[in-house]
Structures are given as C-alpha cells and as structure tokens.
Amino acid sequence: MMMPQPGHAPGKFAVPMSAWLGLWLSVGCVSLCSPKVLAAPSSRYDQQAAALLSRMTLDEKIGQMTQADCEALKDHGDVAKYFLGSVLSGGGHSPVENNAQGWLKSCEQFRSWASKTRLKIPILYGIDAVHGHNNVDGAVIFPHNIGLGATRNPALVQKAARVVAAEVAGTGIQWDFAPCVAVARDERWGRTYESFGESPELVSALGAAEIRGLQGARLSDAGSVLACAKHFLADGGTDGGMDQGNTLCDEATLRKVFLPPYAEAVRDGVGSIMVSYSSWNGQKMHGNKKLLTGVLKEELGFKGFLVSDWAAIDQLSPDFKSDIATSINAGLDMVMIPNGPGKPNNYAEFIGDLKNLVAEGKVPMSRIDDAVRRVLRIKFQMGLFNQAGPELALAAAIGSPEHREVARDCVRQSLVLLKNSDHVLPLRKNLKHLHIMGQAADDIGRQCGGWTISWQGQGGNDIHGGTTILEAVRHTVASSATVTYSATDLSPDRADAIVVVVGEMPYAEGKGDRHDLTLSRDDLALVAKARESGAPVVTLVISGRPLVLDSAQPMSDAIVAAWLPGTEGQGVADVLFGDYKPTGKLPRAWPLDNGQLSTSAQADAKPLYPFGYGLTYGLLPAYK
Ligand code: BGC
Ligand code: BGC
Helix, strand or coil: CCCCCCCCCCCCCCCCHHHHHHHHHHHHHHHHCCCCCCCCCCCHHHHHHHHHHCCCCHHHHHHHCEEEEHHHCCCCHHHHHCCCCEEEECCCCCCCCCCHHHHHHHHHHHHHHHCCCCCCCCCEEEECCCCECCCCCCCCECCCHHHHHHHCCHHHHHHHHHHHHHHHHHCCCCEECCCECCECCECCCCCHHHCCECCHHHHHHHHHHHHHHHHCCCCCCCCCCECEEEEECCHHHEHHHCCCCEECCCHHHHHHHHCHHHHHHHHCCCCEEEECCCEECCEEHHHCHHHHHHHHHHHCCCCCEEECCCCCHHHCCCCHHHHHHHHHHHCCCEEEECCECCECCHHHHHHHHHHHHHHCCCCCHHHHHHHHHHHHHHHHHCCHHHCCCCCHHHHHCCCCHHHHHHHHHHHHHHCEEEEEHHHCCCCCCCCCEEEEECHHHHCHHHHHCCCECECCCCCCCCCCCCECHHHHHHHHCCCCCEEEEECCCCCCCCCCEEEEEEECCCCCHHHHCCCCCECCHHHHHHHHHHHHCCCCEEEEEECCCCCECCCHHHHCCEEEECCCCCCECHHHHHHHCCCCCCCCCCCCCECCCHHHCEHHHHHCCCCCECCCCCECCCCCCCCC
16 A cells, blocks of 8 residues: 555645554554454364254255344244344334343343244344444444544544444344445445445455454454445445446456455454445346355455345345345345335245245255355354353443543544634634534434434434534533524624534435535525624534535635534534544545536546545644
8 A cells, every 4th residue: 555645734645644554554464464353264163053054954044044124023933933043123123112221122032032943043133333333222323434434543443343342232232234345436325424435445444443343352252243344346336326326337446446345354354244235237236146256255255144235135136036046146145134015024935935946956055055154153153152141231331431432532533624714723712702503513313314213314302312512512611601502593792703513414325315415505504694794604514425515615714524423522522622633534535516526527627625635723822
C-alpha cells in the first residue's frame, strides 16, 4: 500500500500519521499472519463435525442448512420437528419485552427447543447488530459504518466491535450479520452508510478490524460472536446505486475494487459470509457458482459457511424449487427464510423441496455434506455444544456507561470538519448565548438513522439511554451560558453563534435510494435564516452520506459532517467545543452537485471536498 503523507493538508489520503500507521500495521499484519480464528482444515473441529455428520439423517442435515425467521415460525415445535439449524430476528423484530431480559428469555427458549432433538445440535441465533445491538432498546448505538470510516482507526473499530459482541452475547445471541464490507461507489445507494467508504483499502482494513473485534481471540470466548461479512459480491457497485441492482464491470475491476475486503476477512478467519441480492453483469450472485465456490471457497480458501440474504434465492426465478437447486449447487450452505408472500411457513417448503432434489439427483449428497460440515465446524469452534447459556454479567453491561464511552469516542473521531472560516469553531464554552436550530438537534432517532429499533429507523426520542446533540451541548457549556433551541426559528435575541442541524430522515436499504441528494428546501431555508441574523453559523450535517450542500455551503461559516452518530451525542459536543480536535477524514468524496454522486462521475469532475479531506483546529488562542 502506498504510504501517504502525514499531516492535515487536504489531499487524497490526508490522514494523521498515527492513524495511517495503525491502518498500515493492521493491513500489513493481516496479510502476513496466518488466520488465527479459523482452524486449519484437519483440526479437531473438522473431526468433530465429520463424526457428527456421519450419524445424521438427511432430514437432520437439511435442518442445519435452514435458517427460519423467528416471526415466520408459527409453532415452536417446528424447531425440533424440522431440526432447524438456525433462526434470525430481522430488522426491527423483537420479543414483546424489548430489553435485555426479554431477549435472553426468548433465546433461551430456542436453545431449549433445539435441545429436544435427537442429536441436540445447538441452534445458532443471528441478528443484524450493524451499529451496536440495534434491535434492542437500551443498547448502545454506535455511528454507522460511514462514520467509522471517517475515523480511519482500525484499533477503535475493533474495540467498538468488542463492545457490540459483548452486548449481543449478553442477550444470548451468538451471530452478528456484520460487518458490511460493501465498497460503496455510488451514494445514491440507500445502504451507503453501511459501507466504511469508497476505497477498497479502507473497507478491507476496517472490516477486518470489526471481524477481529466481534470474533475475539477465540470464537468460544464468552464475549465473542460469529461475524458475517456481507454482501458478497459488489453490492456497492450497482448501476446508478440501485439497491439489489446490477454491477456492470469486468472481472479485473470486480477483483480490484470489491474482492479485497473478502480476501482480508477470510485471512482474519471470518466464520460466515452473506451473499448479495445484487447481480454481476446480469447474473444474480445467489446463483453464481464461479464466485461463491470457485473464488470464495476454492481460491480464497474460505472455510466458514455461506448464508443467503433474506428471501434472496426467491429472486433467481419464479420457481422456488429450482431456486433451491441453483443456489445450493452454486455453493450456499444455509438459506435465510422469512415467510414469503403467500408462502406460510416457507421453511417447510424449502426443506421438502431440498429433500426431493436430493432424491432426484439434482443436488448431490456431497454438496449437502459439505454445507452441513461447514455449519457444524463453526458450531464446534464456537463452543456451542458446551455452552450452558450466556454470561449474566454480559447482560448486565448492556448500555453501560463504559460501553457508551467507547461509542462516544467513535463519534468524536468520526466527525469531519469541512469548513471553518475565521476559526468559528471551536465554540467557547462561556459564550453568552448559543442558539440551536433544526429538528435533528433534539432527536435520537434521527441521530441513529436506519437499522435502529425498527428496520427503517424513525425520528423521535423513544430510544432509551442516549443523549441528543442539544442535551450534549447543554451539558458542555459553562453555567453562565444561555442555550436556546427552536426546530424552525431564530431566537428573539441575537445569539453569539447559531448551530443549525440539518440532514436526512432515517431509512434503510432500497427505501433510501435517492437521485437528488440536495439538502431539503426546509434545511436550506433554515441555514439562510440563521445567516440573515448576522451571527456566525455552524452547520452540522446528520446524514448517511455526503449531501449536496448548495447555498448552505457559502452561507455557513463552519460545516461539520457528523454522519449518523448513534446514541452518544456527547461526542458531537466534544468536537464543537474543542474538547476533542477534529481528526475525521472523508471516507468518500463530497459532491458539489447531483452530477457527482458516484465515484466514476467524480473521476472527471472536481468534488467539493475530496476523499480524505478533513480540517482540524489550529493552536487554540488563550481565551478559548
Ligand atoms: C439485508 C441483510 C440483513 C438481512 C437480515 C436483508 O434484507 O440485506 O443485510 O442481514 O436482511 O435482516
Ligand atoms: C426485515 C429486515 C429485512 C427486510 C428485507 C424486513 O421486513 O425486518 O430484516 O432486511 O425485510 O426486505
């Protein structure tokens, strides 16, 4: 990797030397060291898996390849009846009692239902903890990956992932569908914020760091969970940034831009990989044997198992049974099955069809055995067969102040200072009157974005345990300072400075696909109003991707990109008031206009702020 110049000058790879050193060391180490987490092919886990496999019936084997959505499971007796190997809670799905205790109870039930089977193979429970244990009320919500990308700090990402793993394990769940190692090349894509950035090197380094944090030194450690790199392959490269769309490129580009994070993930021992809904040159990934088996398993030597995305095999053709044959033969080891439309208890249909396909010789027994061996090997490696239950100490630490401190550190390191005329920032803590505008200033739901409590996320302050930006500012200023707030208006008295919080409403996946990324008219009007007051204007952008700033750029004295920081708003105040000098660097270029939303479009144009851009504060004058 090219060693970039240290320092804060805006430039392609302008990042502090220390952060680069961390990144370089991590990438260097990853490529030099042999896998630590996944065991060698003829390990004890292989032997255990082979021994168990030899005792299994076809029904028991197919059960291990089936992952049912908990909400699709109408009768818990089905866990034992179909020998289900895995269940998941989809985005926003939760037990009636949505807190650590409620989750623990629910997981415990699944464990006990699975223990009623002949071979008592433990069930693997999966969830999307993509920025903290985000389905669980009271859990710490971290910045989404785009913000972590701005930190350029693998050690911090690893530490954050360790906290997430502890919170997930604390609810009895053992598998996290993370990290998303998409290299997002077009920010019209509604999942841009799930990507660490547009550069394969950055995504590789931070994805690997997250895997190390989630899986820990040993998968069987109490605070470790199974990671899942997703979505293989080229989910972030689709034409026009369309979710689940088609990536058009030659194989050399595919390997250069999108494959590196998977090579890195495999080297770091990732135990599972999720396949992408998207297509490459018109062929759906879920049916691409060359990439799933040829590249991932044979060429890269991936020893874990491949899981499908949510009802994704259904998209291969109108015929479900042939979709099963195509995807399993392509290399899928486990299939994620919610209730499809008009398909009650779809998993039963999957199981019946796959069994028939084996009888008809359309899916070879060797493929079934390979899939099940992979799943069992990971289960042995995770120590699931010896696990009595989750550690209650982990449950007690969910949402703890220590965990929140780590998230706060992520927040302050993720903020990118884009503009700072006349050193408006940092604000003085003892200023007389600070006015805050913008609804997002007092809204935890907006700070968190999609994949928070509900799948799409939602505005409002119903999420427990966090701090809004407004609250954080109030905690930070001197007792002599007055802080006023209005979502839409100026304060009656002229303020010494105005912070305007603008940005996006929460969204997830394709519902966030947009072609016009200009700040809303209301947001632009808010900045203009602040400007007219004559007070210095600080614009804070809460968004899942760079937005076209339009007139807000010249009208703001300072601009800060805060991404989707999560519950710990205090990290934002740390930067605004200079308790932390900004170090964040853009993980993707910031477009000047809607003609520059993709990396390829930016190649021929000059973005407003390039990849790697980010200012900091100079020496603070004595009075600050
Ligand atoms: C998403 C995945 C997610 C899965 C389970 C899918 O729609 O694409 O990222 O892991 O659902 O919730
Ligand atoms: C689920 C998500 C899933 C999505 C896929 C939602 O209903 O809750 O987990 O990713 O559907 O479309």
